[in-house]
Amino acid sequence: MTIVITIANQKGGVGKTTTAINLAAALAAKKKKTLLVDMDPQGNSTISFLQDESIDKSIYDALTGTTTQLKEVVHKADLDHLWIVPSRISLAKLESKLIGDFDAHFRLRDRLESVRAEYDFIIIDTPPTLGLITVNALVAASHLLIPIQSSYYALEGTDDLLETLDKVKSRPNPDLQVIGVLITLHDKRTTLSRDVAQKIQEAFGDKVFKTVISRSIRLEESPAYKESIFSFAPHSSGAFEYYSLSEEVMARV
Amino acid sequence: MTIVITIANQKGGVGKTTTAINLAAALAAKKKKTLLVDMDPQGNSTISFLQDESIDKSIYDALTGTTTQLKEVVHKADLDHLWIVPSRISLAKLESKLIGDFDAHFRLRDRLESVRAEYDFIIIDTPPTLGLITVNALVAASHLLIPIQSSYYALEGTDDLLETLDKVKSRPNPDLQVIGVLITLHDKRTTLSRDVAQKIQEAFGDKVFKTVISRSIRLEESPAYKESIFSFAPHSSGAFEYYSLSEEVMARV
Numbered sequence: 008m009t010i011v012i013t014i015a016n017q018k019g020g021v022g023k024t025t026t027a028i029n030l031a032a033a034l035a036a037k038k039k040k041t042l043l044v045d046m047d048p049q050g051n052s053t054i055s056f057l058q059d060e061s062i063d064k065s066i067y068d069a070l071t072g073t074t075t076q077l078k079e080v081v082h083k084a085d086l087d088h089l090w091i092v093p094s095r096i097s098l099a100k101l102e103s104k105l106i107g108d109f110d111a112h113f114r115l116r117d118r119l120e121s122v123r124a125e126y127d128f129i130i131i132d133t134p135p136t137l138g139l140i141t142v143n144a145l146v147a148a149s150h151l152l153i154p155i156q157s158s159y160y161a162l163e164g165t166d167d168l169l170e171t172l173d174k175v176k177s178r179p180n181p182d183l184q185v186i187g188v189l190i191t192l193h194d195k196r197t198t199l200s201r202d203v204a205q206k207i208q209e210a211f212g213d214k215v216f217k218t219v220i221s222r223s224i225r226l227e228e229s230p231a232y233k234e235s236i237f238s239f240a241p242h243s244s245g246a247f248e249y250y251s252l253s254e255e256v257m258a259r260v
Numbered sequence: 261m262t263i264v265i266t267i268a269n270q271k272g273g274v275g276k277t278t279t280a281i282n283l284a285a286a287l288a289a290k291k292k293k294t295l296l297v298d299m300d301p302q303g304n305s306t307i308s309f310l311q312d313e314s315i316d317k318s319i320y321d322a323l324t325g326t327t328t329q330l331k332e333v334v335h336k337a338d339l340d341h342l343w344i345v346p347s348r349i350s351l352a353k354l355e356s357k358l359i360g361d362f363d364a365h366f367r368l369r370d371r372l373e374s375v376r377a378e379y380d381f382i383i384i385d386t387p388p389t390l391g392l393i394t395v396n397a398l399v400a401a402s403h404l405l406i407p408i409q410s411s412y413y414a415l416e417g418t419d420d421l422l423e424t425l426d427k428v429k430s431r432p433n434p435d436l437q438v439i440g441v442l443i444t445l446h447d448k449r450t451t452l453s454r455d456v457a458q459k460i461q462e463a464f465g466d467k468v469f470k471t472v473i474s475r476s477i478r479l480e481e482s483p484a485y486k487e488s489i490f491s492f493a494p495h496s497s498g499a500f501e502y503y504s505l506s507e508e509v510m511a512r513v
């Protein structure tokens with residue numbers, strides 16, 4: 008039974024991509040066959056593993072084309088057990104391309120069907136919006152992971168995300184579950200970070216992962232070398248914390 | 261002649277809101293009549309100055325309603341010379357509401373016309389996307405300010421923003437100028453930050469402001485107290501840097 012985890016939060020810069028790339032790498036290290044699908048037109052997950060020149064077709068072609076199968080846009084990463092579906096800026100046109108289509112919300116779910124069974128985990132990175140792209144990722148997923156930065160603007164936007172989640176659960180994807188809320192970019196030295204982390208715990212209770220991802224320069228640097236935190240800085244706090252997150256994720260599915 | 265500055269970059273979490281609120285406050289401190297327009301459905305600029313309960317109608321009502329004038333949604337901030345046009349999540353519906361409208365791109369510009377002359381500066385905060393909301397802000401503006409975080413993913417997305425800028429300049433708003441590129445969240449102790457800052461200088465040359473905004477906890481904390489950096493921590497690096505930015509902005513208009 009393939010687990011499909013969408014990582015979403017419309018607040019920008021909260022660690023969606025950093026979580027997607029390192030959780031996918033941690034699961035691959037545990038010898039789970041993992042597919043990382045980049046549904047963000049910015050393509051940050053894509054450039055964390057693949058060289059730009061190696062990419063020809065992307066997720067946009069598989070979602071809108073009539074001849075391109077999803078299989079054709081899957082790239083093998085340098086890591087064992089990890090494959091990547093890249094994204095390019097053309098994906099930003101998805102919403103206007105699919106306007107009015109009855110199955111617009113189901114495109115990703117339908118196209119993933121042909122490869123889904125080959126993987127133990129599918130991780131989907133999303134852009135900082137709640138439009139058709141993110142809705143597609145929520146309809147295709149079995150689980151939703153919500154990264155929240157422990158900072159002032161963080162809690163403001165979660166109501167809207169939960170409202171979108173309810174809409175998705177009520178009709179296109181009733182089985183969608185929140186696998187957990189992840190506190191990211193945490194700086195335990197500041198009262199603001201501690202205060203907001205406390206508020207996140209109060210708002211989401213047991214849903215909050217015990218693992219908290221602290222701010223660490225190694226996590227910021229590793230994508231520049233096309234590496235996950237595990238090969239770039241295996242003994243760093245980031246490596247330990249994302250490994251611990253992967254243990255919690257596996258315990259919850 | 262009113263200067264209208266839109267702050268945009270579709271990369272999330274790069275300091276658009278932090279720049280909008282503190283640049284607006286700095287200009288107000290220089291006794292320039294300043295209007296801060298929040299065009300982000302997340303409403304982060306709004307909650308940095310206004311109490312949620314005090315807001316009835318928002319920018320969405322003025323942009324889509326037939327009876328609500330823009331004047332009616334202008335709120336006075338606690339700061340002299342500063343007024344705020346608040347945003348609420350309803351603004352996320354703007355794109356689907358205006359689809360097919362010939363003047364969809366000009367809505368903000370048209371509605372601002374009735375108040376524009378009352379202000380010396382209008383600062384517009386935008387969401388992390390390049391959709392109709394941000395295009396409206398670009399069509400309404402005389403200048404574009406681009407904040408870029410000195411971090412790995414930062415430079416990837418700027419091509420798309422510049423492409424959107426060219427499209428806006430070619431038809432709806434030929435006079436739009438880039439007033440400058442601002443390096444934000446800079447940490448001079450790390451090689452990554454220094455390397456990316458160098459790349460930003462090489463890519464944008466003279467457009468880059470001499471002022472660089474360093475990472476500082478005071479900038480993260482001040483909105484939680486509904487204050488700008490100038491009243492919250494007047495002697496902090498953030499206050500000095502955003503004041504220095506306001507000097508450069510005024511020298512360039």
Ligand SMILES: Nc1ncnc2c1ncn2[C@@H]1O[C@H](COP(=O)(O)OP(=O)(O)OP(=O)(O)O)[C@@H](O)[C@H]1O
Pocket residue numbers: 018019020021022023024025026047051133134135191192193220221222223224226227228270271272273388411412413
């Ligand atoms: N734990 C961390 N420690 C230090 N830096 C981090 C951490 N997590 C993320 N970052 C950095 O913060 C910035 C934002 O993170 P990231 O790009 O992963 O967020 P995002 O939510 O995917 O952004 P977007 O909304 O644009 O998609 C990046 O520069 C990233 O390298």
Ligand SMILES: Nc1ncnc2c1ncn2[C@@H]1O[C@H](COP(=O)(O)OP(=O)(O)OP(=O)(O)O)[C@@H](O)[C@H]1O
Pocket residue numbers: 017018019020135158159160271272273274275276277278279300304386387388444445446473474475476477479480481
């Ligand atoms: N110079 C700085 N020093 C420390 N923290 C900062 C600085 N600038 C911004 N921040 C913090 O970084 C986070 C992102 O900043 P901000 O919300 O202003 O970015 P944004 O581009 O408006 O995000 P979005 O894309 O979601 O609109 C916030 O928590 C903010 O408080």
Ligand SMILES: [Mg+2]
Pocket residue numbers: 023024025047051133134
């Ligand atoms: Mg991202």
Ligand SMILES: [Mg+2]
Pocket residue numbers: 276277278300304386387
């Ligand atoms: Mg913002």
